[in-house]
Amino acid sequence: MSKENTRIINELHIYEKKVLKALEKSRQSITPEDIVQSQNLDIKSVMSAAGSLASKGLVKVQKDMEEILSLSPDGEAFARDGLPERKLLEILYLQKNIPMKDIGQETGLNPKDVIIGVGWLVRKKWAKIDQGMVKITILGEESHKTPQIDEKLLHMILEQGEISSINLEEELQNGLKLLKSRKGLINFDKITNHTISITKKGQELLDEGIIIQEEATQLTHHHLKTRKWKNLTYRGYDVQAEYPEFHPGKMHPLRRIMDEIRNIFLNMGFTESRGPILESAFWNFDCLFQPQDHAAREMQDTFYIKNPSTSWLPGEELVDKVKKVHEDGAQTGSEGWCYNWDKDVARQSVLRTHTTCVSARFLKENPPPLKMFSIGRVFRRETITYKHLPEFNQVEGIVAADEVNFRNLLGILKEFYKKLGFEVRFRPAYFPYTYLSTECEIYLEEKESWIELGGAGMFRPEVLEPLGVTTPVAAFGLGIERLAMIELGIKDIRMLYKSDIGWLRKLPLKKGINLD
Ligand code: DAH
Helix, strand or coil: CCHHHHHHHHCCCHHHHHHHHHHHHHCCCECHHHHHHHHCCCHHHHHHHHHHHHHCCCEEEEEEEEEEEEECHHHHHHHHHCCHHHHHHHHHHHHCEEEHHHHHHHHCCCHHHHHHHHHHHHHCCCEEEECCEEEECHHHHHHCCCCCHHHHHHHHHHHHCEEECCCCCHHHHHHHHHHHHCCCCEEEEEEEEEEEEECHHHHHHHHHCCCCCCCECCCCHHHHHCCHHHHCCECCCCCCCCCCCCCCCCCCHHHHHHHHHHHHHHHCCCEECCCCCEEEHHHHCHHHCCCCCCHHHCCCCCCECCCCCECCCCCHHHHHHHHHHHHHCHHHCCCCCCCCCCHHHHHEEEECCCCHHHHHHHHHHCCCCEEEEEEEEEECCCCCECCECCEEEEEEEEEECCCCCHHHHHHHHHHHHHHHCCCEEEEECCECCEEEEEEEEEEECCCCEEEEEEEEEEECHHHHHHHCCCCCEEEEEEECHHHHHHHHCCCCHHHHHCCCHHHHHHCCCECCECCC
16 A cells, blocks of 8 residues: 555544445445435534545535425415416407406406516417507417416426426426516525545545544543553544634734844844934934024924924023034034024924934933934825835934944944845935934845935034033934835835735744745
8 A cells, every 4th residue: 555545544534434435335426415324424524524535635526506496375376276367368268359457357366467467468479458458369369278388387396396497308497487587486495415426546545445443532541541542543643634724913014123123233232212202303403413494394394293382492501502513613623504593493393303313312311332222203294105104113323432433333234234134335425413424225136226224424523512422423323114115025115004914914923934
């Protein structure tokens, strides 16, 4: 016996074996009811065993629909007494023509049957209506005694109680069509018949010989204790058996990627910080040496808040220092932006446009050396497109210590992206708060182009001096959704916020691990 066949036989349930045995005896297709009889099983067990045998390719289960015809009470009355047009014809045959209005009286039929009867008289061409008279036709003359096929069928059903539509002769099929078109005479019950037949593969197994013996489905304490387990037969596990789809809960992919990013920075020795989403323009722009007429502050880019329209400023000392740096550069060696700095502009409430303000706040409170990162949502007045959202997440970080330089910054970013599985390149860039400044880009094979993921640079003295920081500070701020798009292989950024359950279910739990 082939190894494969032995395995299949071993994994058969006893009911499956019994169904196969039943087929062995009959050698042709049989009904589940036959098997119920011959194997002494209930119909449910037979059907489920047959289904499972069919999924293994050992039997074929064929389904045939059958219509069972029976008479409704109306149908029964017509079958006994005759169809209304038949009754009309009998009288019409004697009188030849009757005025339309007298038909009810002449025939004793109720008004509903008169309408039906006249309709069918005309339809069957037994009579015609001419100037208010119902007149018999030649066809009517000939038909007045011979029952038609619809009437024959009606009688057949009356006699037999019910009839299957499958075995009707062609002529009676036409009768059925006619009866079907008069609603409410006949009841149709649809039933499905199954027939089961053996396949070549199933026959092969039967030829090898299938032995039916009781199997232990569960090993019990008693079996072990009495050593009975030694003599029991066990059915093999079918590891390829069909199983229901299973969708356990899992983290949303964007949240998972944010957690991955968090872990990378924690493992690189960074401290996590956070800051408010509703920010003052002071922390979002002014202390980052962004002039008050800077384009990014315009309404088109920044969401200004109506309520509360202003936010607290930090202590006088810092505010004055920032003012001075903007106006003439203070002690930084810079000329500043050479304009009159306005406290009220700095007080405006905004939804933070980047997480760089979290870094500024942290530097104010914590003396270097330090490594800090933050992950959070930022807001910009962008038109929504496949790659733009008005809300998205950034990961921001700073490294402050005496020896830190621009090269270290590039090294940190390279390392970070490498851990996520990307290779980066750097391009010169400009930000008001950094010098040197750079933008990180990664290469997209499919698009054959580089896409921008974020900015970085060394904070300028105009940022650091008012905050009282005397060491160099390397800083970076990177978009998260674009990274997620690339990692998840999606073409539209909106997918990340769509909660498309089908897509979410199919996504692997982790990059590179697809459990499908
Ligand atoms: N804040 C910038 C943005 O949102 C990104 C950025 C650039 C952050 C340079 C930094 C930096 O910390 O040093 O596009």
